[in-house]
Amino acid sequence: MLPALLPLLIPSLEISLTAAGLAVGLYQVTSSVTQPVLGHLADRYPVRWLAWLGLAATAIGAAGIGIATDYWSLLAFLILGALGTSAFHPVATATISDIAGARRGQLMSIYITAGNLGLAVGPAAMRIGLPAWGPAISLPLALPCLLIALAVFLVVPARQVAQRRAESFGTILVKHRGILGLLLAIATLRSWANVGLGTFLPLLLVDRGQSVEDGATALTVLLLFGGVGGLVAGFLADRFGRDAVIVGSLPLSPPCGLLMLHGPGPLLWIGAAWWG
DSSP states (O other): OHHHHHHHHHHHHTOOHHHHHHHHHHHHHHHHHHHHHHHHHHHHSOOTHHHHHHHHHHHHHHHHHTTOOSHHHHHHHHHHHHHHHHHHHHHHHHHHHHHHGGGHHHHHHHHHHHHHHHHHHHHHHHHHHHHHHGGGGHHHHHHHHHHHHHHHHHHOOOOOOOSOOOSOHHHHHHHTHHHHHHHHHHHHHHHHHHHHHHHHHHHHHHHTTOOHHHHHHHHHHHHHHHHHHHHHHHHHHHHHOHHHHHHHHGGGHHHHHHHHHHOOTHHHHHHHHHHO
């Protein structure tokens, strides 16, 4: 919701592009820093409550984005949403891993694709609701997340943690520092580019004279094809190996990004789709 609403929030809250970028960065850093700690707890304890409580916090944080009255209240809602996201994902991902067996790549890709499709549906729904609701469209769009939080509370069982790991969090990081360092470097650089483009793409289109709704549509295309690509990549990873898929896909992004940012007319949409 935040990238799609930024063209409206920047003038209404009287903030600069730098402040908008810091708000997005605060969300990402808060979610990223707390997620490993909560994931460590999920490995040691059947913390089922993190899943439904995380979803509820995410919904409240997202709903508040469109009705924030000043920059500081916007940051407060973003922090709440970030904490909710970081609480939900470790437990949910571990649960998928528990039930996947030999089909871990396929089921994990379905799980990730569902999330990415949700990211794409958000801006698409906002395009429809913005003319009537304005930024307050974030309120009704957060309701499905609250309903799913209730469903998780009622239905999803706790994980069965058979044996608690004796190693401390720091010991685990040191033990696997080599592979973790490489994976974290790749994930950081990829997210840097992906989140940066996704955040400022609607602002770029509005600056070029297009509507806020067009910016939301471009964001939908970017995220929708990212979801489809994640699903396809999961099946390819099971067949050809994870390393081959990662190494083969990353070099395709830069030329697609250039096409998206500098291509006229339909080329922008094609570049956004292939970037995703």
